[in-house]
Amino acid sequence: DTAVSQTPKYLVTQMGNDKSIKCEQNLGHDTMYWYKQDSKKFLKIMFSYNNKELIINETVPNRFSPKSPDKAHLNLHINSLELGDSAVYFCASSQGVGWYEQYFGPGTRLTVT
Amino acid sequence: GENVEQHPSTLSVQEGDSAVIKCTYSDSASNYFPWYKQELGKGPQLIIDIRSNVGEKKDQRIAVTLNKTAKHFSLHITETQPEDSAVYFCAAGYSTLTFGKGTMLLVSP
Numbered sequence: 001d002t003a004v005s006q007t008p009k010y011l012v013t014q015m016g017n018d019k020s021i022k023c024e025q026n027l028g029h030d031t032m033y034w035y036k037q038d039s040k041k042f043l044k045i046m047f048s049y050n051n052k053e054l055i056i057n058e059t060v061p062n063r064f065s066p067k068s069p070d071k072a073h074l075n076l077h078i079n080s081l082e083l084g085d086s087a088v089y090f091c092a093s094s095q096g097v098g099w100y101e102q103y104f105g106p107g108t109r110l111t112v113t
Numbered sequence: 114g115e116n117v118e119q120h121p122s123t124l125s126v127q128e129g130d131s132a133v134i135k136c137t138y139s140d141s142a143s144n145y146f147p148w149y150k151q152e153l154g155k156g157p158q159l160i161i162d163i164r165s166n167v168g169e170k171k172d173q174r175i176a177v178t179l180n181k182t183a184k185h186f187s188l189h190i191t192e193t194q195p196e197d198s199a200v201y202f203c204a205a206g207y208s209t210l211t212f213g214k215g216t217m218l219l220v221s222p
Binding site: 004040041042043044045048055056090092097098099101102103104105106107 | 144145147149151154155156157158159162164200202207208209210211212214215
């Protein structure tokens, strides 16, 4: 059973398009995250939700909009895609906020051409 | 905000040798220090973590030490094996985690 799953695994699109990445966890966790990993492997948090409420919103362009329809799902919608958005996006979940293990999904490699 | 520095960026060892990766952090409020291993094409996976009330923790071939006064913590892997080859990330925080830039560990047979 996959604990944290993401779809799609690969996403190739052109500049200016709008795309969404979906994330689901079956661990019963209350907290979910979106991370961006750039070409140099730098992993940076973008958003965090706890019980469907946004609790962390790092300095991310407002073209990125997360949505949590329920505690098990956290989707990421990106408007007007730019070349610099190309990266691997990871969803993660944890039992709560703070010192809990974060379980990462397999990642979505987004390529903007 | 928190700033985490990680060294070295690349580490090559022979199978059976030990490997040490070091991290420093800036925010004295940070109380949680996990280490993640990321294999090619996969998401990071927790391998060991330590909380601020503990100075050292060991799990088989892996150990982590924490010096809160100096604000640094280290990962020690003994008897390295080729399957240990991966990118390792340290992280620090309390409500959210800030990750280091990663260390690519290469273990040669």
